[in-house]
Amino acid sequence: MSNAEKIINDIDLFLDKSMLKTSKITPEELINFIEEKWNEADDEKYSIYQAYIINSRMVNEYIRAKDFENMMRWLDRLDLHSASQKDESYITNYYKGECCLECGNEEKALDYFNLSYDENQEYIFSRAPFCYEFFNKHLETPRELPDEDEDEYSDPSIELEHWKTFFNQEDEKFYYEIFDEDDEYVDEPTEEQQNGLDYLKDNQTVILENILNTLLVSYPDLQKKYSYSEKDKPDFMPDLQNIKGFADLLSPTYFYVTSVIKEDYPYIGFGFSCSWDSEHGLGVMTYKDRIIEIGGAEIAFDTWTAEKDSQT
Incomplete structure (x- = not known):
């Protein structure tokens, strides 16, 4: 065998x-x-x-x-x-x-x-x-190559000092992508999407705390779902008493500003890598400082979830 x-x-x-x-x-x-x-x-x-x-x-x-x-x-x-x-x-x-x-x-x-x-x-x-x-350089007849910076593009980033401190990522940038109504990436936000980015920056502390407090409530169920052995549990999914413990278990990856708008503000998704699921990660969909849903990484860009909530 x-x-x-x-x-x-x-x-x-x-x-x-x-x-x-x-x-x-x-x-x-x-x-x-x-x-x-x-x-x-x-x-x-x-x-x-x-x-x-x-x-x-x-x-x-x-x-x-x-x-x-x-x-x-x-x-x-x-x-x-x-x-x-x-x-x-x-x-x-x-x-x-x-x-x-x-x-x-x-x-x-x-x-x-x-x-x-x-x-x-x-x-x-x-x-x-x-x-x-x-x-x-080693070709007998070298080709004419494109200019080095000709197609260079980088996704925009947002400064979230509280997030940097909490996750101990002082040198990291938090990148985001903007969706249009066809779920295609665009370079510039609409006025409403910019409202959401401004709201995120101005309310970054309460948004993060709401995400983590919501996660803390469902965390025991996640521990049962992943059912790590007693040997491995302290590394991947230790018991937590408060949200501070998530600082060692999560890292923000990408943010997604959707085209779903409600009262002049967009729904924004947040992607995280997480210790307990390196393949699927963690995704959160939010509206302003309200948590709509937490699940796998796909939740962070699930416009259907945002659309459904926007109609309530």
């Missing part, structure tokens, strides 16, 4: 622990744990998709460590996985070239880029600028 699924789940859980805000796991400890567990698992791991994700993570860990030999060893392991067979060879060769370039081996990167280019001359120029700029 295969042991791969259990071991991959163990690795996945350890990875989740390493990404917690309270984690003390070092990169070296992470690498050593995965190396050891990976070798314990039988070859069935090469048919488990999560193992493919873990394998890619190890490639990145060794890139960060500038350890070319081990990075290549894990790239070779990627080739063994069933998921890698779905990609065209020019995509695989480009990816290997990008990894080699990031790891500091320009000669090997150029070899892989040439293999990719020989099969598909356009693909590399649709990927990361640092890769195609490097490769272009």
